[in-house]
Amino acid sequence: MKLVSFEHRGERRIGVLTGDAWVVDVTGAVGSYDMNVLIERYESLRDALAREVEAGAERVPLSDVTLLAPIPDVRRNIFCVGKNYYDHAHEFANSGFDSSAALGAVPPAPIIFSKPPTSVVGPAAAIDSSLDPMQSVDYEAELAVVIGKAGRCAQTDDPWSFVFGYTLLNDVTSRGLQKHHSQWLLGKGIDTFCPMGPAIVTADAAGDVNAFEIRCEVNGEVRQKAPLSALIFDIPTLIRTIGRSISFVPGDVIATGTPAGVGLGFNPPRYLKPGDSVRISVAQIGALENHVA
Structure with missing residues (x-):
């Protein structure tokens, strides 16, 4: 469904x-x-x-x-994963904005951060670029996993049993704030900086998730395109990593990371500006489109 x-x-x-x-x-x-x-x-x-x-x-x-966002009232911060596609890991590590670069371009373990519930907006909602004082608003197209099972994920548990379904998420980021504070929460947790939607496709209807291909278009130009099979750390690994010591609650959301092609990766960077439109799509889910105000 x-x-x-x-x-x-x-x-x-x-x-x-x-x-x-x-x-x-x-x-x-x-x-x-x-x-x-x-x-x-x-x-x-x-x-x-x-x-x-x-x-x-x-x-x-x-x-x-x-x-609206499929879960307009997310109960907790959204779990997010940094540098989880090989090409983007290199793209970001070489940007001068990566506070984790000392670990190497490809991280040895998943990098987990979060976005607060107040950052979530739905399809067609505006991304408020005025909240970034450094005019460095960037896009990140991501597949998000919706958790349906409560509790921790023990070593003997099947991580897939925790998956309720899948949706799309734009991990909008102030690159300037991300660099200035040497961490990711303040640059990524800004109000309206987490568009989500348009729907949750339940796991029983999703088919082979590794066959999903995620795309991002800015003003109609394809900027990002990658199969989910290109993840460095796959969905079971992410669920085990987070759920090993943090109890899940139904409705939790895990954003799995973004492929190469973000605005920061261009020379000069191609940040979003008022009037721009960002469209993220996976054929099996639909399209999430938001404009920049």
Whole structure:
């Protein structure tokens, strides 16, 4: 299923995308408009949701709704991974902005940082570039893993059993603040600097995740393009690394890293400016497009 959070006639709802043009409102079946509740109860709700979709009850045109981030109220900071594609690791290590460069271009273990819930916005929402005092706003297209199972991931656990589904995320960054503070939170945790969406594709419907290809276009120009199979540290490794000592809660989000082609990698850098449009896509999920204000 492709699950979305949306607003319709002034009310927040949960829905299932059907085709390219319709949303089936399943808020009643879930008993809540909070996507975290659906994620927690998905196994018991799956059949009821399927019946709602089959019946087409409360079906509304996608053009009549406003899509929100799939989890508008993420409960905790989003877990993010730095330098997790080989080409981007070299691109960033050679930029002069990488405080971890002493470890080498390719990190020996996953680099984990976070973005606060206040950074999350949905599809079509504006990225507020005025919040970067250094005019160095950059884009980073990423596949995000949505966690559906609570608890720590022990060595004997199957990491895939923690995966609820997948969505898209733009790890927008102030490169100037990232360099100035020699760490990543203040440059990446800015309000509106975490567009997410358009939908969560559930793991049971996603197919082979390694076959996913992520793309990023800025004003229609392809800047990033890579298969998920090119990750340095794959999804099970990331889940084990984080979940070994931090208990997951359903609805947690792990952004898996970005491929080469970010604005910082050009000479001179090609940072985002007001009026620009950033479109991130994976065919199996859809497209996340945001403009810069």
